Amino acid sequence: MRRSKSTHPSYLAVLATFARNSLVRDMTFRGNFLIECVTSLAWMTMNLYFYMLIFQFTQEIGSDTGWSKFPFLVFLATTMLVNSLVQTFIMPNAAEFSELIRMGNLDFALLKPIDTQFLISFQKIQWSSLSNFFFGAALLAYSLARLNHVPGVIEVVLYPVYIVTGVAIMYSLMICLAATSVWMGRNQTLYDFWFYITTFSRYPIEIYKGGLGRPFMIGFTFVVPILIVANVPARFLAKPLQKGEWYLAGYAAIATIASLYVSRQIFRKALVGYRSASS
């Protein structure tokens, strides 16, 4: 009797299939694909222009923070890299998830012999958003070449690692928000909520001070850790690391694992609470 090699599908092969299917779909409408690339680049350019304008009036953002023009552009490039990965791999799926629940189509995902969270997280890849990734990478290269210091080998190696942890934290937050649609049915406000709170991740941690800033700094570092998403990797390259700042890197690693764990638990709870909506 022949035994099958494994009862589990190869996740890597499934992921590759998802990637290929998404690419085939995107390439079917090539004109549209190109326009999507151009429009998302327009958004990036606008953001960059805003900060270029600001640096016409000031040398630095926050006095003695070290966020002068080129270090800040490294920071901006980092937020672009993280966000482009989120938009490419996570956003299209999260938007789909609440629809799956509302229409009762989650049944089909539950029936498939593969982890449900994996299936609904990576089914779609929006390749056009990768254009932002290249824009971010170009901006990173441009501003790195103009820094006053050369980042060390360890910093350069850790940078991509912490970009990935940043994406993982954003992913966890998105899964948590998407999972709540099981209980709420409609969660348009929650998607707005995602947009509004992730706005906070796009600024250097130093600006969150004083009576107004501090509570946000604490909340978005220790409760919903989105402030460390871009701040930690950007700091590796933009500024020579101070002694105390390595704790931040350690904390970011722990926060990523904790975020992934919590989001997994919330997702599983949501699935238990799911009742099919189909007739």
Next chain:
Amino acid sequence: MIAIASSAGLWWTILRTSLEERLAYRADFALGTLMRFLPIVTQILLWKAIFEAAGEKEIAGFQYKDMVAYYLIVMISRALSSMPTLASSITLQIRNGDIKKFLIQPVDMIGFLLLMRVAWKLVYYIVAIGPFALVFYLCRGFFDGWPDAATMLAFITSLAMAFLLGFFLEVTIGMIGFWFLEVSSLLFIYMVLNFLLSGHMFPLALLPDSIEPWVRALPLQFLAGFPTEVFLGNVTGEAMLRGLWTQFMWVVFFLATSRIAYHYGVKRYSAFGG
């Protein structure tokens, strides 16, 4: 006489049903409005950091508190002039054939959409007045008290025109759907330009002198920047009157353009299916 009364009755019914439809989700809506102020927090903190580092009292004629006041007032202007999903819903109706109901019913499409938006904005303000009042009370330190009656009148006039301009501009863009079926990318570019050039993202005074006059020549500043500058007293006297007149002319221009586009669009239109 009877015809006018029945027509008024019709428009009143449209307004009432739209009001009821919007009030159905009021709790979700009030929460959404309050959250919309969250990015303001980052703007306040960002500009505080910029002013601290710049060491200047004024940047492009704005002190720190004026800058925050600007961002707060611009939210009111944008809340009135933004027309989410208006253009895309028109193109969708053209594409899926829904628009034919306006061709056979004695209801004017643009008028219908306008009343629906009036109702939406009314509901928006009825529900949002709470969150707005709370945020403005908390931020009262950024303002130098209320402007005088004449400025207030000019501000309200300019807001009303910002609403109309936003409406007719988006309807005009939506009408492009008669010629091109898919305009979502065009809408996105319009959104980006609008955010950047209307004064929503930052006061237009920050722009370099070589660019600012060109941007001011566009109608976009009347959707956000101009009403705000009127309220804050940055534009006064003759310049203000000239601005209001230009805003009025832009409203008339886009009203006419949307009408003409609709007229020719309908002639091109062919409906399929049942």
